[in-house]
Amino acid sequence: MAGDKTAASPPPDAAAFSPEGELFAAVSDRRVQVWRTGGGEIIEGWTDPISAPDDSYSCIACCSVQKKHKKDGNLILVAVGTTNGQVLVLDSTGVIWKNAPHTG
Numbered sequence: 679m680a681g682d683k684t685a686a687s688p689p690p691d692a693a694a695f696s697p698e699g700e701l702f703a704a705v706s707d708r709r710v711q712v713w714r715t716g717g718g719e720i721i722e723g724w725t726d727p728i729s730a731p732d733d734s735y736s737c738i739a740c741c742s743v744q745k746k747h748k749k750d751g752n753l754i755l756v757a758v759g760t761t762n763g764q765v766l767v768l769d770s771t772g773v774i775w776k777n778a779p780h781t782g
Contacts, residue, residue, distance in 0.1 A: 689706075690704035690705060690706040691705050691706055691707075691734060691735045691736070692704070692705050692735055692736060692737050692738040692758070692759075693705075693738065694737075694738050694739050694740060695715070695740075696740050696741050696742060697741060698742070699715060700714065700715055700716065700742065701713065701714060701715065701721075701740050701741070701742060701754065702715050702740075703738050703739070703740035703756050704738065705735040705738050705758055708725070708726040708734070708735070709723065709724070709725050709726070710723065710724045710725075710735075710738070710756060710758060710768065711723045711724075712740055712754055712756060721754065722754050722756070722768075722770060724756075724768055724772065730760075730762060730764075732762075733760045733761060733762045733764070734760065734761050735758050735759070735760055735761075736759050736760060736761045737758070737759040738756065738757070738758050738759070739756070739757045740754065740755065740756045740757075741754075741755050742754055742755075743755055753769055753770075754769065754770065755767060755768070755769055756768045756769075764776065764777060765777045
């Protein structure tokens with residue numbers, strides 16, 4: 679609308695659906711969040727898991743992994759890549775794996 683001063687939210691830096699489509703993950707403004715697509719609720723979130731202030735996110739992937747012999751549901755895993763070549767894997771406890779930086 680002309681004269682409407684409300685600004686739309688900026689698009690995420692990266693976004694992805696899980697292979698089955700039940701999860702949606704996005705990273706924007708150094709925040710990683712995961713939503714359940716069926717109800718739209720946020721089920722996981724991390725703020726700034728990378729420590730380099732000059733780095734930013736360039737890609738993301740997510741999935742749900744069934745835990746064996748657990749009654750508390752599936753494990754949500756999110757992998758994010760940075761512009762400086764790092765890859766981080768996150769779960770509900772935070773960063774669980776980090777690669778050595780590479781270019782290429």
